[in-house]
Amino acid sequence: MGIVVQKYGGSSVATTEKIKRIADTLIKRKEQGDDLVVVVSAMGDTTDDLISLAKQISKNPDKRELDVLMSTGEMMSCALLSMAIKEKGYDAVSYTAYQIGIKTSGQYGKGLIDDIEDTKISESLKEGKIVIVAGFQGINEDGDIITLGRGGSDTSAVALAVKLKGICEIYTDVDGIYSVDPRKYKYAKKLDVIDYEEMLELSSLGAQVMHSRSIELAQKYNIPIYVGLSNSDVKGTIIKGVDKMNLESKPVTGLATSDDDIAVTLKDIDADINILSNLFESIGSKKINIDMISQTAPLNDKVNVSFTIPKDEQEECMKIIKNFASDENISIDEDITKFSVVGIGMKNTSGVAAKMFKLFSENNINVKMITTSEIRITCAISQQDKAKAIQIVANEFNL
Amino acid sequence: MGIVVQKYGGSSVATTEKIKRIADTLIKRKEQGDDLVVVVSAMGDTTDDLISLAKQISKNPDKRELDVLMSTGEMMSCALLSMAIKEKGYDAVSYTAYQIGIKTSGQYGKGLIDDIEDTKISESLKEGKIVIVAGFQGINEDGDIITLGRGGSDTSAVALAVKLKGICEIYTDVDGIYSVDPRKYKYAKKLDVIDYEEMLELSSLGAQVMHSRSIELAQKYNIPIYVGLSNSDVKGTIIKGVDKMNLESKPVTGLATSDDDIAVTLKDIDADINILSNLFESIGSKKINIDMISQTAPLNDKVNVSFTIPKDEQEECMKIIKNFASDENISIDEDITKFSVVGIGMKNTSGVAAKMFKLFSENNINVKMITTSEIRITCAISQQDKAKAIQIVANEFNL
Numbered sequence: 001m002g003i004v005v006q007k008y009g010g011s012s013v014a015t016t017e018k019i020k021r022i023a024d025t026l027i028k029r030k031e032q033g034d035d036l037v038v039v040v041s042a043m044g045d046t047t048d049d050l051i052s053l054a055k056q057i058s059k060n061p062d063k064r065e066l067d068v069l070m071s072t073g074e075m076m077s078c079a080l081l082s083m084a085i086k087e088k089g090y091d092a093v094s095y096t097a098y099q100i101g102i103k104t105s106g107q108y109g110k111g112l113i114d115d116i117e118d119t120k121i122s123e124s125l126k127e128g129k130i131v132i133v134a135g136f137q138g139i140n141e142d143g144d145i146i147t148l149g150r151g152g153s154d155t156s157a158v159a160l161a162v163k164l165k166g167i168c169e170i171y172t173d174v175d176g177i178y179s180v181d182p183r184k185y186k187y188a189k190k191l192d193v194i195d196y197e198e199m200l201e202l203s204s205l206g207a208q209v210m211h212s213r214s215i216e217l218a219q220k221y222n223i224p225i226y227v228g229l230s231n232s233d234v235k236g237t238i239i240k241g242v243d244k245m246n247l248e249s250k251p252v253t254g255l256a257t258s259d260d261d262i263a264v265t266l267k268d269i270d271a272d273i274n275i276l277s278n279l280f281e282s283i284g285s286k287k288i289n290i291d292m293i294s295q296t297a298p299l300n301d302k303v304n305v306s307f308t309i310p311k312d313e314q315e316e317c318m319k320i321i322k323n324f325a326s327d328e329n330i331s332i333d334e335d336i337t338k339f340s341v342v343g344i345g346m347k348n349t350s351g352v353a354a355k356m357f358k359l360f361s362e363n364n365i366n367v368k369m370i371t372t373s374e375i376r377i378t379c380a381i382s383q384q385d386k387a388k389a390i391q392i393v394a395n396e397f398n399l
Numbered sequence: 400m401g402i403v404v405q406k407y408g409g410s411s412v413a414t415t416e417k418i419k420r421i422a423d424t425l426i427k428r429k430e431q432g433d434d435l436v437v438v439v440s441a442m443g444d445t446t447d448d449l450i451s452l453a454k455q456i457s458k459n460p461d462k463r464e465l466d467v468l469m470s471t472g473e474m475m476s477c478a479l480l481s482m483a484i485k486e487k488g489y490d491a492v493s494y495t496a497y498q499i500g501i502k503t504s505g506q507y508g509k510g511l512i513d514d515i516e517d518t519k520i521s522e523s524l525k526e527g528k529i530v531i532v533a534g535f536q537g538i539n540e541d542g543d544i545i546t547l548g549r550g551g552s553d554t555s556a557v558a559l560a561v562k563l564k565g566i567c568e569i570y571t572d573v574d575g576i577y578s579v580d581p582r583k584y585k586y587a588k589k590l591d592v593i594d595y596e597e598m599l600e601l602s603s604l605g606a607q608v609m610h611s612r613s614i615e616l617a618q619k620y621n622i623p624i625y626v627g628l629s630n631s632d633v634k635g636t637i638i639k640g641v642d643k644m645n646l647e648s649k650p651v652t653g654l655a656t657s658d659d660d661i662a663v664t665l666k667d668i669d670a671d672i673n674i675l676s677n678l679f680e681s682i683g684s685k686k687i688n689i690d691m692i693s694q695t696a697p698l699n700d701k702v703n704v705s706f707t708i709p710k711d712e713q714e715e716c717m718k719i720i721k722n723f724a725s726d727e728n729i730s731i732d733e734d735i736t737k738f739s740v741v742g743i744g745m746k747n748t749s750g751v752a753a754k755m756f757k758l759f760s761e762n763n764i765n766v767k768m769i770t771t772s773e774i775r776i777t778c779a780i781s782q783q784d785k786a787k788a789i790q791i792v793a794n795e796f797n798l
Contacts, residue, residue: 016455050475056415057479058486065485068478068493072471076449079467080456086464087457094467098497099542120542143498143519 003125003166004029007039007135007157011173012230013077014044016084023084025231026130030090035125037164039135039157040081042073060315063108067137067147071097074134074153082132092130095120097137097145102156104138104146107287111138111146112213113159121164133160151211158214162221170210171230176237177202177209179399180255185390189399192235194253195242201342201376202254215239242344251352252343252397257386261291261308263333263369264317266325269305271298275324276305282320288313291338292371292380306369308336308380336368337386340378341393353377359392402524402565403428406438406534406556410572411629412476413443415483422483424630425529429489434524436563438534438556439480441472459714462507466536466546470496473533473552481531491529494519496536496544501555503537503545506686510537510545511612512558520563532559550610557613561620569609570629575636576601576608578798579654584789588798591634593652594641600741600775601653614638641743650751651742651796656785660690660707662732662768663716665724668704670697674723675704681719687712690737691770691779705768707735707779735767736785739777740792752776758791 006026013019030036041047050069054061061069078094085092097104101117124131135153138146148155154170161168174182175190177199182188194202196219203212209227218225218239228236269275276295283290288309296304309317314332321330346352356377360367365388369380381389393399405425412418429435441449449468453460460468477493484491496503500516523530534552537545547554553569560567573581574589576598581587593601595618602611608626617624617638627635668674675694682689687708695703708716713731720729745751755776759766764787768779780788792798 016452019456053415053475053479054482057418057482062482062485065478065482065493068495069475069482072474075471075474076452076468079464080452083453083456083461083464083468086461094464096467096544145495 003035005161009172010041037131040077041153046073071137078132078134094132102138154211154214169226175234251345254342258338265306267329268302271303402434404560408571409440436530439476440552445472470536477531477533493531501537515562553610553613568625574633653741657737664705666728667701670702
């Protein structure tokens with residue numbers, strides 16, 4: 001009988017029929033006595049359609065205006081869902097980011113929620129209304145609309161759950177979190193529970209189920225998140241803080257791959273820590289997300305440095321890199337799959353990396369780059385080896 | 400070299416190609432030294448598409464939510480136009496209603512602009528930006544989005560011109576104001592100048608070129624409005640206060656028809672002024688726009704009352720009427736064309752009505768209802784007589 005914050009993804013609200021069905025589900029839940037705050041994504045492919053409209057205007061649409069444009073998708077779906085609930089005789093109200101002061105900082109398209117004014121929501125809940133909130137968007141101190149990045153509605157939901165001290169339920173088109181993407185590996189096992197840190201590693205590695213920032217926020221405030229199908233008896237996955245001792249028996253809980261990056265290599269640059277730090281600072285200042293970094297040992301005071309960046313940041317990144325190396329010393333490898341295994345148990349289990357590299361070697365999979373964190377090992381491999389790598393690693397670690 | 404407020408209608412921004420062309424036009428004008436504030440409507444049929452989406456959810460969509468939904472159309476087009484200007488290397492910024500505090504009161508879908516906070520716009524103009532404003536929308540004191548009704552972007556533009564002390568230009572898909580709708584009467588004459596009051600009568604009578612409220616506002620603050628085609632050498636029409644003495648020679652300057660109304664007749668209701676005033680107050684309180692009213696002389700203390708209402712208000716209106724008359728005493732006539740002639744000169748010219756009725760009678764056109772104002776005569780006739788009526792009246796009064 002508390003406050004429940006739910007989020008419905010784009011595929012759940014793709015048509016007016018689906019929106020009506022969600023209205024029914026919400027009304028049933030409301031009748032059980034819960035106060036509902038519901039975050040919705042844009043309908044189906046709306047966000048993609050809006051982006052393609054912008055691309056007709058400009059190859060690199062102005063980011064402030066792109067955020068204004070994209071924010072309309074969620075406004076539409078939240079107005080329609082509120083209408084659908086009212087049509088069925090129950091009370092509801094939709095709120096956009098500025099109406100409930102979803103205060104956001106950071107760059108356009110990459111906003112971070114700082115705070116939410118909860119007065120209006122609390123009043124509406126007291127009046128018995130189901131509150132529908134446009135996800136994916138906030139307002140900065142200039143009153144500009146800032147979107148939160150792909151999947152940002154998850155973060156809207158978690159932030160609301162934190163602010164309203166409610167529980168958080170994310171309804172999506174998958175029935176939970178899997179140790180491996182079930183579309184890529186048919187024997188993939190669904191997890192009942194996953195730890196925040198594991199989920200964070202999986203999310204940041206391209207397992208697109210959840211927006212990374214939403215997991216960080218949930219972890220910070222220790223809010224459990226339920227992820228699953230709406231209107232289904234199939235049990236989903238709970239993301240929460242897990243007692244690490246219980247997990248030692250299983251070193252690897254998840255596997256994720258991503259084809260969204262390219263590898264950049266700069267050859268023969270001076271082995272001067274200032275130059276490298278300048279390079280990464282310059283790239284970082286543009287909020288370009290550098291992931292894997294490796295550097296060769298100096299030879300004649302020169303080093304080679306490789307790192308991966310998201311494909312769609314290539315153009316902007318190249319502008320910066322050109323100040324650090326001449327064209328003939330820059331090489332780009334677009335044939336990159338980031339292949340990662342994740343597990344909290346890894347902290348206490350040696351040999352996971354060794355076992356993985358042995359498997360790769362036995363199967364003639366060439367590893368181009370390697371990075372590790374406490375609970376993650378990531379290799380860059382060729383895209384043609386991806387399917388095979390998933391198969392053998394998932395099998396080995398029983399995922 | 401002052402502030403110019405322009406408005407572009409939906410057909411002018413129907414495609415991204417057209418939006419790019421408007422960007423070029425604006426840049427050219429900006430280079431001539433004018434400060435530009437540009438109000439845009441939603442692209443092409445966007446508003447209709449949004450309404451049809453809402454109708455899939457509900458026959459009578461909740462009005463608050465319908466306004467949220469509809470306001471997204473203008474947000475989209477203003478973001479895209481701003482993008483297009485920036486893409487061409489000029490600076491621009493888009494503003495939604497809440498960002499520039501377009502303060503609005505009144506009912507959802509029928510908002511009236513009370514004030515606009517001009518600080519942000521003035522700052523942006525000072526920074527050399529072309530300011531793009533989402534038309535058709537405002538924010539009430541609760542922070543709810545209120546749309547201004549069909550054509551409301553005209554009013555957004557005039558209100559901005561008033562607030563910014565600028566001149567006002569409305570670009571649309573017609574090349575000016577005609578004495579008769581040129582689609583209905585091919586000899587129609589375009590006017591160089593039309594008086595506010597005449598334009599107001601024409602607008603309120605269904606000549607859909609301009610939003611009535613925009614003319615009222617322009618008249619109140621004596622702001623001339625230019626109406627015409629964008630990117631064209633064809634001279635449009637200026638709407639302004641006209642010296643009435645100069646117009647006496649022409650009693651009728653315009654003719655308008657509308658098929659958007661139905662006539663409601665209540666039979667045998669008590670001849671009691673309290674009942675009638677109650678009836679019209681009840682209908683008025685729902686903001687249903689009653690237009691023509693006629694009442695028969697009392698017979699046995701009973702009267703018949705007829706009036707016209709917009710077709711799409713019929714359902715709501717019937718709910719009220721049922722408290723005043725039994726079903727068998729209510730009749731609806733859907734075969735109504737409102738046929739009006741307008742002219743400031745009419746104030747000083749007798750015989751216009753007489754001449755018109757003589758023409759109708761000679762041509763077997765049956766007049767169902769009549770109302771007049773100081774500068775207007777309106778008859779309800781059968782829709783089948785509309786074309787003939789336009790022909791003979793336009794010819795008689797040289798329109």
